[in-house]
Amino acid sequence: MDNFIFDFDGTLANSGKTGELATKLAFKEFDLKEPSSDDINYYMGIPIEVSFKKMAPDKKFSDAEFENLLSIFRKCYKDLETSNLTLFDGIFDSLKELHRQKRKLFVVSSKHSTALTRNLESLNINQFFDGVIGSDQVEHFKPAPDGVLETLSKFNLSPDKSIMIGDAIFDLQMGKSAGVHTAGVIWGAHDVEALKQENPDYILKSPKELLEL
Known part of the structure; x- marks a missing residue:
């Protein structure tokens, strides 16, 4: 990817x-x-x-x-x-390596952009992202595809080479609706079986598996 x-x-x-x-x-x-x-x-x-x-x-x-x-x-x-607020173990190193490999990284969140930007900066990971979209920057919220579609359009990205990564069924539904690949992560708060029922392309057990996509 x-x-x-x-x-x-x-x-x-x-x-x-x-x-x-x-x-x-x-x-x-x-x-x-x-x-x-x-x-x-x-x-x-x-x-x-x-x-x-x-x-x-x-x-x-x-x-x-x-x-x-x-x-x-x-x-x-x-x-x-x-x-x-803390990063999950392994996230910083995985983001750093993806960034080093010149992959393009983005955030699409249900959180308001003001809080989202503040959080990214406080965790020192804002440096890795090319674009960030909060809930106040889309017309329709997750699981509508607006956030992903806006990212694809703004940065001229190919859906076939793009993947939506999240811990909630709403993230996977959003990614599918936008026509990109999807990956469910099982280190978050949501039910693993519910994620699997959405049939994502990948189920990730640890952040280091991001490097294998």
Whole structure:
């Protein structure tokens, strides 16, 4: 493969319980029933603009109320991420080697681009990426193909030589819809059997296997 398109959370970085804790804190502050850890982890692959409404199906938000909930979450997340956000073992070395081999590396994430850029810089891996797309930079969120299609178009990439890599079924569905190869990683938070049911081209057990693609 020439072009590697990565998800962020659960694929490149382990945010530990950051997303889960921040979600529960935001829901609690908003006087909503706290979603279960399983529900939070399941929806981790799609933007909070979508997942929060799915986890509070009985609540009818006004636009202002919902934006306030998202703001509370983002503040909680930012407060927690410094002590929780780490790279998965082997990711830095694999990215460094792919970059050395002059492969093209990109990130397409459900995270807002402001937080995404901040996280990439704090983990010192922003240096390896040619392009980064956050949830606020696409019209339709995962599993819609917008993020991958935008990357292919902007950088004139061949789908046949490009691969979407992620730990969630939404990443694989997005990649398939965009016509690129797909790889599910099993070091993230999502269910391995669910990933296999999406029939990705590859299942990766460790970051070093990225070098074999």
